Amino acid sequence: MALQGSLADIAFPDVIQLVSVSGKTGVFSISGEGVEGKIYLRDGQITDAYVGGLRGENAVYEMAIWQKGHFIFTPNVESDQITVTKSNASLMMEAARRLDEWRVLQRRIPSLDLIPYFQPRQAGQDQVTLSPQEWVVVTKIDGQRTIRQLEQATQLSAFEVCKVLFGLISSGLIGLRDTHERPVQGAPAGPSATTLLALTENVRKIAEELVGPGGAKSVEKQYRLARTEIEQGKGMAAVQSMVDHLARVISLLKGGEEAGEFLRRVTPLVSG
Structure with a gap:
């Protein structure tokens, strides 16, 4: 039996x-x-x-x-x-x-079928420092995906996703709603400009680490361009454009292997 x-x-x-x-x-x-x-x-x-x-x-x-x-x-x-x-x-x-x-x-996240969303924030309120794993989760939150769907999008376990969300909820960055509830009025569809600017800083650091001092000016150029586009309201598209351009820069300066390493490290942070 x-x-x-x-x-x-x-x-x-x-x-x-x-x-x-x-x-x-x-x-x-x-x-x-x-x-x-x-x-x-x-x-x-x-x-x-x-x-x-x-x-x-x-x-x-x-x-x-x-x-x-x-x-x-x-x-x-x-x-x-x-x-x-x-x-x-x-x-x-x-x-x-x-x-x-x-x-x-589970005291704050009782179900995997809840939908995380970004809380409306005051200007200058959401100065955040996030770990790479937190960035992976944050950049997949769109106010439509459930926690269960975030698992699939991030390729993280439910435990890992919920652990990140618990911290983000505690900090006031993220809220949760039931699937049958209407989206919160004024809630941004994605990360705020301040959060995205912090993400570009992370991407820049990874690129600088790989290209060294000889490529610092090229990295800085793409970083400043991305910041300008984010301030113009282009959102994650500006970050993705920065990544694409930096991958080409690194490939030219250091070769395809280093460019591949760059993409391996940053893609989980910025892919939708």
Whole structure:
């Protein structure tokens, strides 16, 4: 008889622990939060996992925080890939930590079907310093995407997206609304000019790091042009144009490999 049950009745890390102790080989199929995933074990050790666009450890952590859904264990099924190398004990310790943090996040973010939007801001109010991961999330918020859709757009886990949103909500930069609620009057459709100017500064720093002093003037030229266009109301298009021009500059000065590295680092920050 297959091991199966509801995530509402038992925390999934506890189920993993039970199977680990028994040394079983097989696969957990887990459905919850509107998606399905799988966790493979060999002799009780997790070897592979995937859910949505996540694979490996991050997939394990993503499913470990689900509190609703269903799981079933099918014995003697193995994956032909090994994407998890940490011990089950280490994985479950981190999963338990994230589950505790997830419960805190849910106090402000009770559903993944809520829509984040930018709060109306006073001039000069939103001087912000964001991490690269925060930029990835901020530049995907358009007042229409749900948190679940932000996961797909950013290729981050629900935990990572919600952790970023929690901080942005706490700072007053972002609000949340239900899908059936009308958009907040006066809420900007995207990041404010001040936020975009800060983003161009991040892009400039990455470009300067790659081209060195010899290309600083070319980088500065594109940076100033982007700032002017943002102040003229061109929004994210100005930032994207800056990135395109800088990629060509870096390719000419340093070669295609460095230009590729530049795009690899900045594309997650600016792509829609």
